[in-house]
Amino acid sequence: MSSLRAKIQDVFNEPACEKNRGKDAKARKEGCSKPLTPGAAAGGCAFDGAKIVLQPITDVAHLIHAPLACEGNSWDNRGAASSGPTLWRTSFTTDLTELDVVMGQGERKLFKAIREIKEAYGPPAIFVYPTCVTALIGDDIEAICKRAAEKYGLAVVPVNAPGFVGSKNLGNKLAGEALLEHVIGTLEPDDAGPYDINILGEFNLSGEFWLVKPLLDRLGIRVRACIPGDARYLDIAGAHRARAAMVVCSTALINLARKMGQRWGIPFFEGSFYGISATSEALRQISQLLVKKGADPEILGRTELLIAEEEAIAWKKLAAYRLRLEGKRVLLNTGGVKSWSVVHALMEIGIEIVGTSVKKSTIEDKERINQILKDDNHIFEQMAARELYAMLSEHRADILLSGGRTQFVALKAKTPWLDINQERLHPYAGYDGMVELVRQIDIAIHNPIWAQVREPAPWDCQPTAGEVRPRTKSETVTLHAVQEFSGTTAGDFGEC
Structure with missing residues (x-):
């Protein structure tokens, strides 16, 4: 528990955060979490935040060492998508009972669960998440994971982020610490190149990143690891050999980006793939960072050509919606x-x-x-x-x-x-994603249902002397339904 406390304090002291740099030393140690109002929803606990960041790693078994409800409340709470493995969609839990807690059977049950997952699925890694219950009763998660890794010959990663330690955002950062401590740098890739990058804080919601990756492919830029969206364990293990990184969600993984820069000299910037100009600017900054790290400067020219071509196509598609929106x-x-x-x-x-x-x-x-x-x-x-x-x-x-x-x-x-x-069900990232976002807004605003639901109901209409207009078809259908249900007649209602 003391190591967890030290890790939390280290996460709170985040020098890459502008807000944190403006605080004095005492305020910095208190972190960003606000006191919770009794009876109000906390917006997610640290365990929930850690699970959000790590579950999209698609070929890993995510094992929750806790009573069943902890896993039930946090399973699949992000619409991330996978282009291959589906193991991450399987829910694993030790399902501790009151008897297990009283009799001290938690550690034994965890070790047995790791063995069963290894034998049934053979994943490259198992991520183990303690929660409030197992942290409070003192189960030594790190020791169990280390022993299981030695015995079964696979990576068993402790994700030490029990819910009571803080907010969901703190859990995001603790998940990044777990990757930094136990995963990244554990494998040396044999194909590292000058155009390798990492994308951090991209969750591939509804397959969004698949609208962006083809743009990078056309520039010859390889995504060494997208963390966590559609990620593979071995890709993340070799992510330390990337030449540059882009942080999409800084509140989640800014600590991971900073520490990878310190350890392996990987420069990073914060950007977005939402919107045409934002996507173009992100592509430019990626190319510029790669050039600074030794890539051929000709990529800058190719990037501008790609941007000009894609922007022209996107604006042409958007022209059809501009007048309507x-x-x-x-x-x-x-x-x-x-x-x-x-x-x-x-x-x-x-x-x-x-x-x-x-x-x-x-x-x-x-x-x-x-x-x-x-x-x-x-x-x-x-x-x-x-x-x-x-x-x-x-x-x-x-x-x-x-x-x-x-x-x-x-x-x-x-x-x-x-x-x-x-x-959401639709991807909105990149040039094509922007067009899709505008299309969905247009569909929603101009849906004819809104004109109908805003009309007064036939039974709320008051007749005006000397003015009678015929009912619309929808009013007539509704009126007949009301009459049939209530046994009234047409004369009981006025005209609108």
Whole structure:
């Protein structure tokens, strides 16, 4: 437990974080977690955050050493996609019971579970996650993993991030520490080249990264490891031989990027693949970093040619939507990198942003939003459901872009809604992803259902003397259904 405490303090003291650098030494040790309000949702624990970062590693067995509920609550909570192995979709847990805890059978049960996974699936590695229960009863996870690795001849990685140590974001960073300590650098690749890069904090939601990787392939740039989206264990083990890195979600893995730079001299930058100009800028910075690390400067010219070609194609496709969407008002209720990257992407085609949340955004994210919107009135730390409903019902936005938690607020306000968070079904990264995002917004806003649901119900209409208009087809169908259900007649209702 003392080693875990030291690791947590080290993660809190993150010099690559602008917000952390502005604190004094005492405040820096306290980290970024805010005190929780009794009765309020914490937004995920450290175990949940670690599982989010590591589960998309597709060929690894993820073993939860805990009672069954811990795994049930955290399994498959990201819509990441795999191009091959499906082992990560299998749920493994030691399923501790009260009797196991009382009788001290936890460590023995864990060792047995590792053996069974080895024999049944033969994975290159097994990641073991303790949770609150197994950490509190004192099971020595690291010792068990070390002994199992020696006996069974495979990597058994302890991910020491029990839920009680902190927030989901802390768990993200502890997952990065586990990769740094037990995985990265354990394998020397025999094909390292001057155009190898790492992508950190990319989860390949709905296969998003597959829209970006072909662009890198055309430039001759090889993704040595995408962590964690669609990753393979051996690729991550050899990730220390990459020449440059891009951090997509800095709040999750900025500590991993910084320490890989310190240990192996891998420079990194923070970027985004959301939006046309953001994607182009990311490609430029990747090429520039590679040139600084010894790659042929001719890649810079090829990158500009690729950008010009892809931007022309994307803008041509977007032209069909510009007239239909220009001036439409969008409210964003999300966080992190999407709080500014999606804002910039939508403004590129003339969509007005009436507000964006920054609840889970870093200081750097907020500064980027200020540079784009140039108006603090469009930025809110968080918005209660009641306030969100009031804003939508007053028609101050034409569509809400958010996660599934607030979709019913939009539906109650009879406002179009589009999923922009991890549960989404469509990929929005890269040039093609931007076109798809705009297409989905257009479909949502111009869906004819909204005109129908905003009409008053036939039984709420009041007749006006001397003015009678015929009912629409939908009103007639609805009225007949009500009559049949209630036993009323047409004369009991007025005309709209």
